[in-house]
Amino acid sequence: MSVNRVAVIGSGPSGAYTAQLLTEESEAPVEVDVFDRLPTPFGLVRYGVAPDHPRVKSITTSFADVFEETPGLRFLGNVRIGADLGIDELRSHYDAVVFANGAPLDRRLGIPGEDLSGVSAVREFVSWYQGHPDQDPDAFILDGTRAVVVGLGNVALDAARMLVRETEDLRRTDIPEHIVTAFSESTIDEVVVIGRRGPAFARFTNKEFIELLEVESTDVLIDPADLVLDASQQAQLDSDPAARRLFATFQKAAERGSLGRAKRIRFIFDRTPAEFLGDEKVTGLRLVRTSDPSKSEVLDVDLALRSVGYLGEPFAGLPFDDRTGTIPHRDSRVVDGDEVVPGVYVAGWIKRGPNGVVGTNRKCALETVTSILEDFAGRDRGPRGTDAAAVDALLRSRGVEVVDWRAWRDIEAAEIAEGEAAGRERVKLHRRDDLLRAAAGAELVGARAGV
Incomplete structure (x- = not known):
């Protein structure tokens, strides 16, 4: 047949x-x-x-x-x-x-300063910490003290959470060893997550936000004033049970406030990025109130990630x-x-x-x-x-x-071997030539997988 x-x-x-x-x-x-x-x-x-x-x-x-x-x-x-x-x-x-x-590919904000060093798409950041073979392994140096993430989707929350994770948490994952080292040397202690619309329109799930609240090293801060709803947000809550559940968790986070932890993730809503500031490297972000563009503020920024769509x-x-x-x-x-x-x-x-x-x-x-x-x-x-x-x-x-599939299984075996050598369950190979060498059956343990 x-x-x-x-x-x-x-x-x-x-x-x-x-x-x-x-x-x-x-x-x-x-x-x-x-x-x-x-x-x-x-x-x-x-x-x-x-x-x-x-x-x-x-x-x-x-x-x-x-x-x-x-x-x-x-x-x-x-x-x-x-x-x-x-x-x-x-x-x-x-x-x-x-x-x-x-x-x-990534959507852009289309504002001045978006091409400054230190301003990146969240996809690039995710590809970096995930060990994507097309991403420069040295693309991000986590110096400075404050990062901002523009966007209210699950990927934005993932990026914020990864920026505050403790080293022992990261070593339980499969990310490359040099990425674990980069996070362990990070000096960033505050992440500001910026929503261009109000909290009723956040797109990440309640489950994702609760998981963020459970990160023991980090305070999750929301200004109660940002939870005052206008008519459009109230209509959104009235029509969407998932939005109501998430908003209720926002309220609990706002009531909990600071617990004096070493790191902070701060959520601000109803702010539209207007301009990244700096000469060659980003140093600040000017925000305007989405609901009242006559009001503006400037945040000092050392790393900026836009998460506004693919x-x-x-x-x-x-x-x-x-x-x-x-x-x-x-x-x-x-x-x-x-x-x-x-x-x-x-x-x-x-x-x-x-x-x-x-x-x-x-x-x-x-x-x-x-x-x-x-x-x-x-x-x-x-x-x-x-x-x-x-x-x-x-x-x-x-x-x-x-x-082929057999060669992929050889790559998997090489990653498990790299993990054993590093005292971890598995370490992802991040260089294309190492992936292809592993696919061909080459021995890689102790070679360049962690470089």
Whole structure:
């Protein structure tokens, strides 16, 4: 029987769920190749989910079971789509191509001083402490005393929490050893989290905020005056039970006040960043009241992180919506204007924008898989994709060092060995050449993984 072949671009949650559901839901034989530009799978679960959230990161175990136990499902890491393989080549080798490559770019504030040294996207900070191979390991030096985080999403809270974590807490995670050292040498003792809207519109979850309150080294401070609601905020609370629960926890934090702890995370609301101050390096941030721009204040700042959203990245040869940072689609089928692009689909953040939690991607992936299988069933001819050997031969001819699932397991073994050498459970390799050496079976313990 002929086999339908599908390429999935991206091995994060949306890509992994898409691959899993394709193999589970298809009544006809299907083979799925999951590509990733990194030598490692799992995308934002590995490089985005906070390292001190092991329960969320543990979903990689179920994804790993799918890759290991599903015939016809392959991982092909270290392959750059658009460079090592073109989109037209993918469409010629596969019956369907699913772009599930996330949203790797950042929204900007668009204010003066945003390009000063010391002002960064929170994504860059997260990539740094997570040991992302594309991030400079020396990108952040945590000197000074005050950091600001602009934004009220879960990632903003993750960044704030990581900035006050104690060294012993970090050593229980898999972040690289040089990152643990950098945090242990940090002199930052205050983090100011800035919301451009009022507290009723905070986007992080009540669970995330409660976790912050439980960090024993740190006071969490909210000025009760910032919790006085206007009509729009009251309407938000009236209509949203989750917002009411979070606001009630804000009130408890404000009542608790300072406990005299060594570090502080301070929340301020209804403030819009207007200008970063400084000559070459940021020294301050001018804020204006969102509800009354005639009122302003200046904060002294040593590190500034903006956490105001992510954007997808356009692919040559595919339509793209610059406003939303997504690939246009109709029922997960990519569309160029009013025309469907045959055989090309989307899933995850590149489809719907950066929203939801890890589990949200399963429902999104099921929508995509449903459309793919409907199209397969409605064709008046059989599959046209080539076999796996043809794709492998093409990549070999171009000198691409493909990291397959077995090679990924070798990387995992190397990271566990590095952890044992450092007295930790596991230490993430953060240099691409070390990842590729481990994938080839090279011995790395005591080499450069902690440098």
